[in-house]
Amino acid sequence: MRVGVYGLGRFGSFWAQVLARHAEVRAWSRDPSHPAPPGVTRAGEDEVLAEPAVFFCVAISAFEEVLARTASRIPAGTLVMDTCSVKSMPAALMGRLLPPGVSALATHPMFGPDSAGESLEGLPMVLCPVRIDPDELERWRRFFTSLGLSVAVMDPDEHDRQAAFTQGVTHYLGRVLKDLGVAPSAIGTVGYRRLLEIVDQTCNDPWQLFLDLQRFNPHTREMRERLGRSLEAVMAAIDGVPRRGTDVAGT
């Protein structure tokens, strides 16, 4: 198997290295200072775009510009997969911008260098078919499953809705707690230590990824608003303010 990886940022570099255990991987980065990780061959932009399957590992906010610039240089018969943490926007872009002879599968590997650790076992990966032959989809589903991943096939809006209330709320709280200035404590409880792990892990990702994840997922605004309302509901319960129809836990 041969694959191309377009982009060698924090995730692209990690993903290229994972794929290199099972495939011949050529990777490109606009930044010449980004080295190819072990087992991965650095190649020119057009060489990478000419691989039979190409993973785009670029910032969500950069994907439209990158795809518009490269789409016409991708040969017919190629399968293009994005790896963005939101799915509706990139799926629509691939459907609109890729030439008719190029296949497209939107993917979200829901892990990274921090959460993956030694093994991918049980980590979630979402596939959203955009324009792909059912047999080819099934081959890739089997390949990702063979890596130990827990693969779910769903439509892009369903992914974005579920991700906003799982990954989205986790990253949002991670940043909120970092802003609050939480730090290790000699009297930190087990729960507090877990909270610090979440802060470390979410805040290790680039700030731009956080902003993009919140801005380009159409469901995160509702998540943030509902979280704000829950915060107020618990605050009111502490202050002993009765609320009609409250669903505050335990009251």
Added chain:
Amino acid sequence: MRVGVYGLGRFGSFWAQVLARHAEVRAWSRDPSHPAPPGVTRAGEDEVLAEPAVFFCVAISAFEEVLARTASRIPAGTLVMDTCSVKSMPAALMGRLLPPGVSALATHPMFGPDSAGESLEGLPMVLCPVRIDPDELERWRRFFTSLGLSVAVMDPDEHDRQAAFTQGVTHYLGRVLKDLGVAPSAIGTVGYRRLLEIVDQTCNDPWQLFLDLQRFNPHTREMRERLGRSLEAVMAAIDGVPRRGTDVAGT
């Protein structure tokens, strides 16, 4: 060693069982349906109050009433220890209500049946001396350390300040997330799964403990207000609103 445990609720029952591995434990509960845990002897209220060391394991909000009712029945020479999750209020109450011949040590075992699991190794325990001979304090510090606990001696207000921004923020967010309705998801990331563990663990404690912990710690209001401001700061950063003097992570 002989100790009394006054109160067999969720924490008292757990704590009596821990102590019974190292001491002869007599316990009392106002609720006759609460059984004594394995290794613990159920006894009358005055029998328990006559033990050489007595741990009060009652709700924070009940402590004043319980202590006022029992103080005169505690023999001189007894050491009274509370186990409340806040420390300024119970320390002041013990100093005020216990007869002069009775010693007092405010304690906060910062763990419970969920977080302790199989071992107490490395779990935090805070001691706030109220009225206790230095040798007796040192004996108890050594005893708790011998259980594997990480013991810190500090004044009650310092405990409350640190606890508000560690245990307090964790329990507050656990209740907020439960109110939001978070639930296991097929596409839950590693960070999200950790978040769910925090919700499970904090929400397993009684709702009254949560309210008391927030209401009787003089520093939790500041924690909740600062958390609300951090939430707004991150929200504003997502919306691209520039904020003077913002310390939002990564901007």
